[in-house]
Amino acid sequence: MNSSTVISEEQRDALQELMNISMGQAANALARLIEIRVTLSIPKITVTDPAGLEALFSDKEKFYYARQSFMGDLRGEVIAIISHMGCDHLAEVMDYPQPMTENSYNELVLELTNILAGACLQGLVEQLSTRVHLAAPSLFDLNAQHKLSNDQWQHALLLEISFSVETMSFYSSVVVCLDEASIVAVTQKINRLLN
């Protein structure tokens, strides 16, 4: 799998720039809602195949996993990886009724997924002047599902952004996965911006 045939170095750099800008907006939006300092990482852009994607979901002991689909000019799924650590603290700050039950943790994970995915996607979409529509998020357990096979797709573009709250040892990662057709759409948009 040759990643440079999917997206060139120049395009990747451009995409990186766009993401850096939009992440700043995401951080502001978050801070307004949950009134906590959230640290965002620099977005990481990779091209992967199904095996590579599966490798992201290996640690069920330490992380919750959820996914949220989006459609529109771009199609794909956002996958949220949320650490167990720090959720208690976050729940308190977000006014979740105590004590937390399994249901409330699930609710928290879904809400965080929705917020973080929305934030990431919105930024990207604004920069690229596209429209997408997010569906409802759902919890995700790879072992319970069928394995991702190579029949449905070959490459996906992953945009990975980490959100952490150091004071709570909370760590999460949002991976925006674009399907093959959307990769083409994105690269076309970027080409237009570069020229």
Add this chain to the structure above:
Amino acid sequence: MDQRNLFETVARQLSIGACIVDEQFTLIFCNDFFVDRLKSQSPPCVGDNLLTLVPEQASFLRRKIQSVFVLKNAAYSYWEQRPHVFDFHSSRPITGEECQMFQNVEIYPIFNDDHNVEYACLLVHDMTVTASYHHELTRLTQTLAAEKEQQRLLIKKLEDAQNQLLQSEKMAAIGQLAAGVAHEINNPIGFIFSNLQSLEDYLDRMQKTIELLNKLVDKTAQNTLMELRTDFFKRHKIDFVLSDSTDLLQESLEGANRVMAIVKSLKEFSHVDSVDWQEANIVDGIESTLRIINNELKYKADVTRDYADHLPMLYCQAMQLNQVFMNLLLNAAQAMTERGEIHIKVYSADNALIVEIKDTGHGIAQEHLDRIFEPFFTTKPVGQGTGLGLSLSYSIITRHKGHIEVESEIGKGTLFRIRLPLLTSDDVHTMTPP
């Protein structure tokens, strides 16, 4: 109908709940679904504050709606985590088991031209049927799991019973084998022993004869004769032969004695009438068991005994009790990390016989003490031992209406105490044996 009316009619008649609020939670629109189902005294109308319609979930809804305005993104709530956001009547008031509707709620931002969120639109989906199926499925799964567990326990019980039976049969077979072998060996060893005794006597006479002949030769004082004699004696090492013969015979007699004792022990151990109850001497049983496992014990421990005088006979299944003693003694020997002691004490008290077998082995851990009589419980590595010895011993003692208890300390040793009440034939046979 003009287009505006058309759209409003459609929205009003949708089969999902739809309502629109502004940033102050004021109700701008709310469709028939909402109105019909909300369990409140007066129907909701435009201008009401939405939060007052849902007092129990007010803070939850407030948070969700606010996040839509701030983040400009949709927000969701799911029946699995929060089944009833709005207090809606159940859609199945007659046949359904639930009293309230299960709901998925979605809250969408509605943007104005400046791309700010002007309104939030709430959609409520009736998820009752899905929820109902899900609960039923969960309930069935749990029932199945419980049944499966019960079956597993039953299978284990059956396996245990089967193994106990096998073990009993094995022991019975070994008993029969031992009896057969003993019987076969008994005759030959019997006549070997008596022949040796005769030989001992003959040897003694030969020795006396040679002594006499020697003296006679010496008396003749004839040198040629004496020299011939001395030479012959030297060449055939007669002096050595005479003394060694005695030793040989002595050892052979001892050997034969030992074999006879082993045969006797085997016979006692494997009382051919094995299942019959009879009056037996417990001490004899212990001693014959010791003889049989002598090889196992002799390198591991010194055995000491303390048998009280005038012990009564015990009405019992002698072979089974011997099995118990063998099991305990072997366990004791195996518990030795270095050469130790096994002390056997038998006394009577309270119309019962008490047998104590005490060792100076490595002891049994406190947490295992409750479990040692469990079938298959063993601390030995896989492949060594069956873990059945003590459980069989326990059931044999129980059959004798007795009691077995254990005291142990790690590093010090273990003591087993068996109490065997003095039974009569009536005690055993008028009730069904356990």
